[in-house]
Amino acid sequence: MVITSVPFFIRSLGINEQSMNYGGLPQWPAKALIMIGFALLFAQGSSELIKRIAVMRGLIDDPHVGGGGLQAAAEAEAERILAAAKAESH
Numbered sequence: 001m002v003i004t005s006v007p008f009f010i011r012s013l014g015i016n017e018q019s020m021n022y023g024g025l026p027q028w029p030a031k032a033l034i035m036i037g038f039a040l041l042f043a044q045g046s047s048e049l050i051k052r053i054a055v056m057r058g059l060i061d062d063p064h065v066g067g068g069g070l071q072a073a074a075e076a077e078a079e080r081i082l083a084a085a086k087a088e089s090h
Contacts, residue, residue: 001038009035 009031011017018024054060 002035002042005031005035005038 009028012028012031017027019027051060051063055062
C-alpha cells in the first residue's frame with residue numbers, strides 16, 4: 001500500500017487536486033495520510049516482528065508473560081471469589 005499510494009499522492013499534489021464542492025478543499029492532505037498511515041503500520045509490524053524473534057531466541061524476556069493489565073486483574077478477582085466460596089463452604 002505504501003508503494004502504490006506514493007504515486008497516488010504525488011499526482012494529487014502535482015495537479016493540486018481540489019474537491020468539487022464550493023470552496024474546493026485540497027484532497028492531497030487526505031491522500032498523504034493514507035501513505036503515512038500505512039508507513040507507520042509497516043513500521044509497527046516490523047518492530048513487533050523483531051521483538052518476537054528476539055523473544056524466540058531468548059535475547060529478551062517475553063513482555064506478555066505474567067504481565068499486569070486487565071487479564072491479571074480478572075485472574076486475581078477470580079481467585080478471590082474462589083477463596084471466598086471455599087471459606088463459606090467450610
